[in-house]
Amino acid sequence: MAELKLMKGNEAIAEAAIRAGVDAYFGYPITPQSEVIEYLMSEQPEHRTGMVVLQAESEVAAINMVYGAAGTGKKVMTSSSSPGISLKQEGISYLAGAELPAVILNVVRGGPGLGTIQPSQADYFQSVKGGGHGDYRLYVLAPASVQEMADFVDDAFEMAFKYKTPVLILSDGLIGQMMEKVLLKDQKARLTDKELQERHGDWATFGRVGGRERNIITSLDLQSEKMENRVHRLMAKYKRMEEEDLRFEKIKCDDADYLIVAYGSSARIAQKTVDLARAKGHKVGLLRPITLFPYPKKELMEMTKQVKGILSVELNMGQMVEDIRLAVEHKVPVEHFGRTGGIIHTPEEILKALEEKIIKG
């Protein structure tokens, strides 16, 4: 039954996972996302839906448990925060190479190193450029509210199975920890073994049921030609993602002279800046990429016909700004403003930066 609740982002995504009919979650505790596994353990989803929840000995083990279960056609996810996501990169690269569907949540904290447990967006490069070794990308969704934390579980699995690829939900400590109203969807049934065998029997490794030919899950191609083919196949998927599943939101852009680009919690804060700027007579709009890969490159180029400058607002020292610059090919000035180390920018700070760097008197 659909339900309206007040929840933390981390709890909302955990509850949404149960309701989405996820088969298994494997994770290892780390702040600021430990509520995900704590919530799942306290809910005992094995009694609600039969979902498996297991605390692994490390993030390395957790992502490899995901690989094992995903390789059998199950809907599996894991979650962590920055240092743990670094440890998962080997497994994520293998998932991408072996073309397995899986969902990974990163509730980002400040880094590098052990860094801080406060919110950050400093894992942008790692998330959208691949992250682990090899020629691959992830489909990356960036929630900006507790509602989207919950909603993106379904969306992420849809993409993961559509493209047979790992999907990253790139959140941050602010969205993970804050409480908001969230509308939770009805319970979806998990696939039965039979349904799964029918749907994924041509690739998944659940045993040679009915005496079928064996299936193999691997990312290894010792022959270079075969490996190149595999990578070309991946690249074709990424192109298709851009054509069919690119997502972004435009706020007050119709008459905008200046543009802020921000995702996740930065977008929430920048939305307030748009109002402050407009109260002062500056026509400012906000473009919020919802997918960070694929990225709204064409839309940004379109916007250069209209706006005089772009400010990239991020909780880092300037990462997404590079993608904006690549997208707009120097048609308009593009600047960056961000705080880091776990400090969250205020709408007023952003406005000041916008005036100084873009509007300039």
Next chain:
Amino acid sequence: MDIKDIIKPENQVYKKTDLMTENALSYCPGCGHGTAHRLTMEVVEELGIKEDTIGVAPVGCSVLAYDFMNVDMQQAAHGRAPALATGISRTWPDKYVFTYQGDGDLAAIGTAETIHACNRGENIVIIFINNGIYGMTGGQMAPTTLPGMRSSTSPYGRDVRSMGSPIKITELISNLPGVYFVSRQAVHTPKHVRKAKKAIKQAFENVKLKKGLSFVEIVSNCNSGWKMTPNDANKWLEENMLDFYQLGDIKIDGQLVQK
């Protein structure tokens, strides 16, 4: 009799199991991996469980085990096979899930995954091929390399003071309550092959009981890495490896075997 008569079904005394594919093995002639593969697949065939068996291949010489074993297989990152097997077995609790791993894979880079899968008592089978060396990468020292044994990264012999002593991971994990069955075997003579098969069969039969993890170590050779002929390698194994890695059952029905 010419060859045509010999291969007539009525004259056959031995037939390769259909669960070994027709692909030519990529192993060096004389290597124990091929025998261990065959035994594993014979057991799966004899137990009639191919529809419910999923194997996990390691990184090592047996990385291509999935080319040879005719069951559903996944290829794991180096050392992570027990974690994959955990993911499979937890989501398909009635299936027979096994890993096949070398000593570098299982006892060095994958130590954490090995110990914790054992400790959780995952209902899986681990087949552990201990050849005392890293075969695939060209004969470097393994965690199992014997004291004084030469390898390309211990060219003057393993110096235990700076390189550590060989780890008996099989004894180590046998002490964990989650582990139900542990046996150490070898495949360098027909007698040993028969015993090894018995242990592997026991391990797979245990899966039905859901009482914990079954672990079979196979002390094997690496004639290429050891730089010996296959015969000399088997002799060297008998004379050196088996002293340190003593054969026999170590844990049965969840109880340590008293020696």
